[in-house]
Amino acid sequence: MIRIHTLILGGGLTGLSTAYHLQQAGHSDYLLVEQTSQPGGLCRSFYKDGFTFDCSGHLLHLHTAYGKKWVRALLPNNLRRVKRNAWVYTHDTYIPFPFQANLYALPEKQRRECADGLKDRPVYATPSTFKEWCLTSFGKGIYKHFFRPYNTKLWGLPPSRLTCDWCGPFIPRPSGPQLQQMLSKKSTRPWGYNTYFYYPVHGGCGALVEALAKRVLNLRLNTRVTSIDLTTKTARLGTQTVRFDYLVNTLALPQFLQLLKNTPALSRLASRLKTVSVLVYHLAVRGKGKKFSWIYFPHSKDPFFRVGQQSSFSPYNAPKGCRSFYVELPGIYAPSRQLEKQIWNSLLQKGIITRYDEKITAFWQKIPAAYALFDKTHTATVQKALCQLEELDCLCAGRYGRWEYSFMETSILQGRETAQKLL
């Protein structure tokens, strides 16, 4: 039996940040356990045939002074600021992203439908679904041509069955008069939280977690937590038992709740939380082509919902004269030769790759818990679970621990906040 003050579950960015901040405050009586042989979780990178791949796109959206300073200190001379070059493929045309701020670029028929929708937007003072939020923000046309098809594909549910609890900071929401103006003219204003982003020059996103993990002393890899009892404050790490005073969870909340013993009311909440998974097809080709950061594909005839150009984030992500991409598909798809062929045909037809490009490498990656599903039971269930867990001295942090929609900077900040709470 090991005795420890704080046991931290999961060696992704959130767990590492929590450990780092505890250590910085002089607290070393903690143990951070990670089930795999490498730290970093979803922020890891893969190095293959001279290419650097991330777990689909992993770009640093740093909006706080602390986040920027912290990342810069971990990656001295290894961080670049990149301007977004993102698009939406719709009705056989590429229009700049975000869709709602670039209506002028739509084909005439769709542009007119968006204009009509803007004129009579329904008023929902407090929208109860994501559909209502979209209709009140943008009207019927924009909803029909982008928000409905794109979100149905990504979440696997229509917006009428999703809440809008997640979307506020992430979806740019121009005012009515601004949308009207953008029907006929390009906006000079940048829209959205990701108009610029940061990215390591060398090593992909993984460079950040590699640099961080080197500074974390009590990290134990290849160590899986198999059960937790919050009433006795013990956890099983395979055959070993750990007794702790405080527990920090960064694992996906539904999975974590399933590991709990002797707190049946909490365990039962797991079945009310739904998960959205994503299948990623990574590929690398020899050949030059279209320059872009990423493109959204709302329509159902394309199996993927987004394609990103990994080699555009840093020139060192691919050897000279080569390009690399990540193609994101809803998790209902399974890897197959047929699907691979469909992806290649679709990328060729859209001019993303050309028939002269030579395939160098390709591989699949499944992300089982990519997003928390924001259905009607989500928010109340998460609040209930987090409150009850905190009463039992268990703090949850990060996008998956708190079962929220957030990004890497949130992991860094919540790691710091959790360490402060523990201290």
Ligand SMILES: Cc1cc2nc3c(=O)[nH]c(=O)nc-3n(C[C@H](O)[C@H](O)[C@H](O)COP(=O)(O)OP(=O)(O)OC[C@H]3O[C@@H](n4cnc5c(N)ncnc54)[C@H](O)[C@@H]3O)c2cc1C
């Ligand atoms: C497709 C996709 C694209 C994204 N793009 C971006 C982006 O561009 N920018 C951005 O800022 N964010 C992005 N994110 C979000 C980002 O990945 C997360 O915010 C961040 O990685 C969360 O880190 P974490 O440490 O909380 O979780 P994770 O990275 O999931 O880490 C959890 C760790 O727990 C370990 N673990 C699981 N079970 C056990 C167990 N039983 N015992 C021990 N260890 C266990 C796992 O192996 C993992 O290492 C994206 C996410 C996805 C899915």
